[in-house]
């Protein structure tokens with residue numbers, strides 16, 4: 001289940017939201033969409049099997065968004081391409097198309113720029129997110145990436161990125177974020193949720 005944290009312009013931790021409804025409401029207020037789908041068995045695990053298993057959910061998204069193409073990105077620990085991919089993902093950018101992702105397994109951390117800092121959304125298996133076209137964001141999955149996600153596009157060149165050049169190193173990496181979240185949970189029994 002997703003976790004949403006607000007970071008100010010200095011990169012300090014702010015609100016931490018754990019409740020799916022609160023996460024969705026906070027993202028919606030900024031023009032993003034978020035939700036979660038029940039996880040389904042996916043037959044032989046192929047893309048065709050995944051698309052068949054999640055047909056009703058995908059049809060629901062397609063009825064709201066003009067989706068023309070669906071593919072899949074799978075990155076596992078030790079992937080030799082990850083260091084280069086990670087560099088690109090960590091650089092803040094925008095797209096001409098919405099960035100739509102559904103996490104089949106694993107997790108990843110999106111940072112979305114807002115007026116007074118960034119929102120960090122930790123997506124886990126079952127979560128989906130829509131980052132609107134033109135909204136600055138970046139992504140990390142840590143030193144040992146492990147995620148399998150569907151990517152949905154409305155235009156053929158939607159995956160191209162326009163880099164903003166904005167400095168984002170003050171914000172926690174995926175691994176730092178997970179450690180801090182664990183510390184908060186351990187210290188308080190649960191991460192405090194501020195409305």
Ligand SMILES: [Fe+2]
Pocket residue numbers: 093094095099137138161
């Ligand atoms: Fe992106």
